[in-house]
Amino acid sequence: LRLVNLNRRFGIVVEDGVVDVAEASDGRFGPEPLGVLSRWDEFREWAASTELGPGKPWTAQELGSPVPNPRQVFAIGLNYRAHATEAETAVPELPAVFTKFPASIAGPDITVTLPPEGNVDWEVELVVVIGAEARYVAPEGAWKYVAGLMVGQDISERKRQLAGPVAQFSLGKSYEGFSPTGPYLVTLDELADPADLALSCTVNGEEVQSGRTSQMIFDVPDLIAHLSSVLPLLPGDVIFTGTPSGVGVARNPPRFLAEGDVLESSIEGLGTIRQRFKQGSLSPWAVLAK
Numbered sequence: 001l002r003l004v005n006l007n008r009r010f011g012i013v014v015e016d017g018v019v020d021v022a023e024a025s026d027g028r029f030g031p032e033p034l035g036v037l038s039r040w041d042e043f044r045e046w047a048a049s050t051e052l053g054p055g056k057p058w059t060a061q062e063l064g065s066p067v068p069n070p071r072q073v074f075a076i077g078l079n080y081r082a083h084a085t086e087a088e089t090a091v092p093e094l095p096a097v098f099t100k101f102p103a104s105i106a107g108p109d110i111t112v113t114l115p116p117e118g119n120v121d122w123e124v125e126l127v128v129v130i131g132a133e134a135r136y137v138a139p140e141g142a143w144k145y146v147a148g149l150m151v152g153q154d155i156s157e158r159k160r161q162l163a164g165p166v167a168q169f170s171l172g173k174s175y176e177g178f179s180p181t182g183p184y185l186v187t188l189d190e191l192a193d194p195a196d197l198a199l200s201c202t203v204n205g206e207e208v209q210s211g212r213t214s215q216m217i218f219d220v221p222d223l224i225a226h227l228s229s230v231l232p233l234l235p236g237d238v239i240f241t242g243t244p245s246g247v248g249v250a251r252n253p254p255r256f257l258a259e260g261d262v263l264e265s266s267i268e269g270l271g272t273i274r275q276r277f278k279q280g281s282l283s284p285w286a287v288l289a290k
């Protein structure tokens with residue numbers, strides 16, 4: 001299945017458009033993605049046994065994030081060797097976990113306002129969506145807890161991210177619109193090998209990042225096992241799984257996003273998300289990171 005959030009309602013992509021889940025199920029499932037993800041097995045059974053269609057036409061600009069309001073958002077730093085090297089840090093022995101605050105989650109095709117600090121960077125990432133509560137899960141069974149996968153961008157303002165004395169990863173990566181995801185939530189049966197997908201991103205058409213998800217240091221089952229050993233993962237939770245090399249801050253000279261830039265991020269089998277950037281104005285109350 002390919003699921004979308006079309007005008008704030010969960011829908012299934014079919015040949016000629018999108019089928020609204022709440023309408024097609026006569027209200028058995030509501031329009032909210034999080035409610036459906038909380039009854040994921042029941043929903044999958046219903047979808048498999050139902051004649052879906054006809055669909056309604058749609059455009060990318062109408063799409064919100066397939067999971068617009070997750071309860072928990074996990075993100076993993078330095079999860080690709082070449083990215084750890086370009087960041088001049090040691091390969092981590094444990095997953096480097098931080099959060100992106102849920103209000104930064106945005107749809108796949110949006111305009112992002114650049115904050116005044118200025119050092120805004122790109123990070124294409126595979127995003128995992130949890131489909132069942134996971135606690136003390138072994139890596140061997142961990143894919144069972146995954147509802148599906150999405151394309152994501154872990155957009156990052158580097159000055160605030162690294163501001164001391166305690167690095168502000170979570171805040172520097174949580175400006176409004178900094179966590180675009182989508183365009184679809186794709187279930188694992190749609191993919192030949194969900195553990196080995198090509199991912200890349202371009203700025204104004206020029207490729208800046210390229211890798212494969214099989215190059216992760218801690219793969220998706222490792223991450224679910226690690227996180228669920230600490231706290232429960234809940235249906236609808238999302239995990240940004242880290243970015244391959246090629247980020248702007250590691251370039252010589254560094255390169256950051258500017259007004260008018262277009263960022264496109266793609267993952268094999270999952271689609272493409274697209275952001276345009278415009279310069280924001282300074283809030284009178286802003287305390288800028290140096």
Ligand code: ZN
Pocket residue numbers: 075076077123125154240242243
């Ligand atoms: Zn990242």
